[in-house]
Amino acid sequence: MRHAVFLAFGLFLLLLAPSPARAAFKMRSVTVNGQTYVFLRDVATYYAMRYAPQKGLTVLSSGRSRLDFTIDKRECALCGVTVHLSFAPTVWQTETVMSERDFLLLLDPILRGAAVPKQKVSRIMLDPGHGGRDVGGIGKLYQEKTITLALSRRLTEKLEKYGYVVNATRTSDVEVDLERRAPLAENWRADLFISLHCNLTEASEVKGVETFLVAPEGTPSTYSNSPKVKSCSGNRFDKQNSRLAYEVHRSVVAAVGARDRGIKHAQFAVLRSAPCPAALIEIGFLSNRDEEKRIGSADHQDKIAAAIAAGIVKYRQSMNE
Ligand SMILES: [Zn+2]
Incomplete structure (x- = not known):
């Protein structure tokens, strides 16, 4: 990245913010290989945070929040939560820069409720994988x-207590095609779609929680380096998806003390067509x-269900920030 040629240098105005100070804020940008990057120094000013570039790491901080960006790594920490960016922050001349798309579609909706488009959150479609x-992953x-x-059953109960109307793509042990799940949510006029899965890998020491949202148009999935070109139905909600994933993930990791494997982008069918x-x-x-025993227990499932429900409530509240 450091050897790449920056093609342009510009300014863009952020007109999204409600406060007059932010309304005319000028954020500098540079373009490299077709991607636009913004200066983390300006991002810090925008959020009234301190900008502290260190060797290999740039930290933005204020009284309440701390953002850790590692140079040339997509994984970052936003207020203690692991988030996988679409593009790695890098150094341009002496300045740390981050992808403009990561800033607008991921960071800003997470840090600022006013950046999340307002939408009704009343009908929630759960999607037990x-x-x-199709048994999914098989443990011992x-x-x-x-x-x-x-x-899904436990989460339904919790959400109904909060007053949400809840449905699920399946309520018994039946097979439901992947391609049918998003249309079920659409036909039912769902305001939110939450898919529930367990992980599996060959390395038995690997454990923890991860939360996926659909990759924005022109950005790569977390496990890929080549950006997908085409937009999909789920991309209409990129900003909402970021805040929703953040609130649910943060809530679950904190509630059960799980290893935080991060918020990631993917192209799963249910997310693409949401x-x-x-x-x-x-x-x-x-x-x-150990983790299999835990996630199979009623007590642990109840904690996770309560944490997902609390995260959804937080997501809804974020739109009133
Ligand atoms: Zn699964």
Whole structure:
């Protein structure tokens, strides 16, 4: 990245913010290989934070918040939560810069409720992964389809107590095609879509929680370096998706003390075709003996359900910030 040629240098006005000081804020930008980057120094000023570039790391901080950006790494920490950016921050001349798309679609909606488009959040479609012949991941003790269904039932109860209207893509052990799940949410006029899964990997020591949102147009998924070109239905809600994933992920990791594997971008079918803001949470690994026991227990599932519900409430409140 440091050897790349920056093609342009410009300014763009941020006109989204309600405060007069921010309304005419000039944020400098540079373009490299077709991607626009903004100066983290200006991002810091925008949020009234301190800008502290260090070797290999740039920290933005204020009394309440701290943002850690590692140079040339996509993984960053936003207020203690691990977030995988679409593009790695880098150094331009002596300035740390971050992708403008990451700033506008991910960072700003997470830090500032006014950047999240206001939308009704009343009808929530849950999506317990797998079902029927599609058992999903198989651990020593549990199958994924059983855990996701049990969690969906618990989460339904919690959300109904908050006054939400809740439905699910399946309420029993039946097979539901991946392609049918988003249309079920659409036909039911869902305001929010939450997909529930368990993780599996060959390395048995790997554990923790990760939360996915759909990759914005022109950005790569977390496990890829080549940007996807085409926009999809779920991209209408990029900003809402970022805040939703952040609130749900932060709430779950804190509530159960799980390892924070981060917020990630993916192209999963249910997220691509979502008719409303959507997130997919992987609540833990069936391939890790301790974690499998935990996510299979009623007590742990209840905690996760309560934490997801609390995260959704926070997401709704963020629109009134
Ligand atoms: Zn799954």
